[in-house]
Amino acid sequence: MIAGETQGTQAEGGDCLLVTSTSAVPAVRDWPQPGDPLDPAAAISVRGLVKRYGDFVAVDGLDLDIRRGEIFALLGPNGAGKTTTVEICEGYRKPDAGEVRVLGEDPSDGGRRWKAQLGIVLQSGAGDSQLTCRELLQAQASYYPNPRDADEVLALVGLTEKAKSRAKTLSGGQRRRLDVALGIVGRPTLLFLDEPTTGFDPEARRQFWSLIRTLRQLGTTMLLTTHYLDEAEALADRVGVIARGRLIEVAVPSALGGRETAPAVVSWSEDGARRSEATSTPTAFVRDLAGRFPGEVPDLAVARPTLEDVYLQMIGEPS
Amino acid sequence: MTTTTNRADAALPSLATVYRTRGSVELKEFFRQRESVVFTLAFPVILLVVFGAVLDYDIGGGVTFTQYFMAGIIAAGILGASLQNMAISIATERSDGTLKSLVGTPMPKSAYFVGKIVQVLAVTVLIVLILLAVGVLAYGIDLPSGSDWFTFLWVAALGSASCTLLGIAVSSLAKNGRSASAMVTPIALVLQFISGVFFQFSQVPVWMQTIASFFPLKWMAQGLRSVFLPDFLATEEPAGSWELGRVAIVLGLWCIAGLLLCVATFRWQDRAAS
Structure with missing residues (x-):
């Protein structure tokens, strides 16, 4: 996949781990409003x-x-x-x-x-x-x-x-x-x-x-x-x-x-069980989590909602 | 792939260039399709061979029915190359998206019709030449002479033009090529039976003659009989003469009517899509 190369705002579309982009996406609506003049x-x-x-x-x-x-x-x-x-x-x-x-x-x-x-x-x-x-x-x-x-x-x-x-x-x-x-x-x-x-x-x-x-x-x-x-x-x-x-x-x-700012889900294994936590500050959470383990956090994954999750929600279909 | 944009100042291709392209496209489309070649070109020849062999009787004055049939089968051949061919091919191209696709390009719309006319002309000339050759070589048909050739030319041209326009108009009534074929083939066949193609027109019941006289095929066949038959047989015609003036008027009127129908009904897209 080289899709992101030209834009820098695109992300790999994986199900599990999704690295979010750091580019500044305008917070304002990105498309014209009713009544705007033709561009x-x-x-x-x-x-x-x-x-x-x-x-x-x-x-x-x-x-x-x-x-x-x-x-x-x-x-x-x-x-x-x-x-x-x-x-x-x-x-x-x-x-x-x-x-x-x-x-x-x-x-x-x-x-x-x-x-x-x-x-x-x-x-x-x-x-x-x-x-x-x-x-x-x-x-x-x-x-x-x-x-x-x-x-x-x-x-x-x-x-x-x-x-x-x-x-x-x-x-x-x-x-x-x-x-x-x-x-x-x-x-x-x-x-x-x-x-x-x-x-x-x-x-x-x-x-x-x-x-x-x-x-x-x-x-x-x-x-x-x-x-x-x-x-x-x-x-x-x-x-x-x-x-x-x-x-x-x-x-x-x-x-x-x-999708970019939606809560991320951090999941890992601890005491033989699968744990997960939804958080809007995944970096801080993972840093915190890392302190609790001597080495690697077992089975660590950070996931954002996939495009499919977001899309189905938007068009009103149950995901 | 060096330039990235379409130079706005680059001149559009000339009409002559695009007309040439469309003519060549239409000829390839026709002659590479086995069904259209067999249906349009071979079928009339087969009919001539069969009828010539079976119905070789004297219709009076030492003239054989084959000589009479020559005029009719040429008229039927022209009908196939124009009306049937256009109705089926255009209905097909409309339903499969060819027309829609073409009208999205900068091709001048006239070029599509020029291409079709080139196709009809080529197929018509070819079918007439083949029928004449088979008639002369296999059945000793007497070829027209002198001014009859001129009559032949204008009757064929007017008949072909009127039937081409009608075919284009009729294509709009059909859902696709197959339904166009199902619609236009029986009509053509019935017209051939009542317009003096397969039988002498004088043997057709008067009320059928009346129906036939509303359509171009009867007048095309009658005009061509004046070309292939000796003048004394004009007495067998309903009016007792070849009525060449009326042939010209009726075929001319059908050209005008066909053109008006085309303008009123021609669609570049399937009805379902608009």
Whole structure:
């Protein structure tokens, strides 16, 4: 895991031992309030977004800013409004209320020049084709003013060996990597990834993560939706939790839900029994504890609530 | 991977470039798919071979039914290459997300339709050439001569255009490619039976003739009969003449109607998604 390298605010996502970060996380809310003006410098700025399907309110007054250059993960259960929000930003759906600016333009009337700056990986994928991977990428590249080389992109997503295979013959995971390749071949400044790793095996997911980190180094802003917590934690600079059409929190992954300052649980073995203590000052507690033992404290562990604990609590599911 | 941003000043690709890409994509999509090749290209040829072998009777004045059937099967071939092909392929591309994906790129929307037109044109020319070749080589069909070629050209062009537009419009009614096929194939078959493709039109009951005359296939077949049959057989037609003027008007009206329907109904996304 090298996720923390660029930010310094991310933590290893282990169950047992969690080393908290020391970076200063702003105590103020990290996302816009209703009524705030649109942020013209943001890659994506959304205010008061509402979208209904019949009686069902899919997005219910959502405010969001995504900064240029960041990877922002929208995390939420199925039906929370992730895809609806993303597809409004992509220009596929029209909002019932609210304002949206994506790279400074209203997506409902974004023209070719605007679309040329976007890369879109749809949840549903890019469709079936009789063309080979290379042919598909070359065709897609020809729609953009300054595309990447098709073979370069194939290498980037690890499909070089499949260059001459028809898209139809790819496995699910390979197909998804081709979707990502099609999304980045136009050299986007803003890349939308809607549940990009659904159906990946663990190794494919790791490979995909390293691809996303490479893209970040190239300066691509990314809006990622996922329901994998580890994915959000590993990739995102900031995570927004969405539930029932509302954004309930935005934070760096390590600070989500007040996780950073939540009481830590110190556990150890003493007199043949497992002991544990919840404390808001774990360092002092451990120092104290160390004094009671001549050497190592047996089976010492200090745990913070995991992202999963925090997340399930936020979206109102019993953990 | 040297530059990190999309140069805002880089010019968008020209229409000609993107049109060329789409034309080439559509040709590959069609000719690499065995089902579409067999269904659209081979099926009319098989019908010509079978009907030519079985129904080789004299329809009057020393003209064989095969000569008559030539006009009908070419009209049916054009219908398959345009209406059926478009309805099924576009419904498929709409339901599997191809269209949605394309409209999220800076591809000019017109390029999608240009690609489809290139596909229809290529398939139409190919099917007509194959049918003519089989007709001449296997059944000694008399090829048209002189100004008949000109009639052939405009009837085929107008018929193909109207049926392409109708096919694009009809694709919006279907949930996916399979349901488009289930919807459009029986309709095409019935139209072929009542429009004078498989039987002489004069043998079709009058009320069926009336129904057929609302649709383009009947007029396309009639126009093509004027090309393949000697003029004395025009007396067998309902009006006692080839009615080429009316053929042009009806097919032209269907082009306009088809275009209006396309504009009113075309969707880039599945209905469920919007």
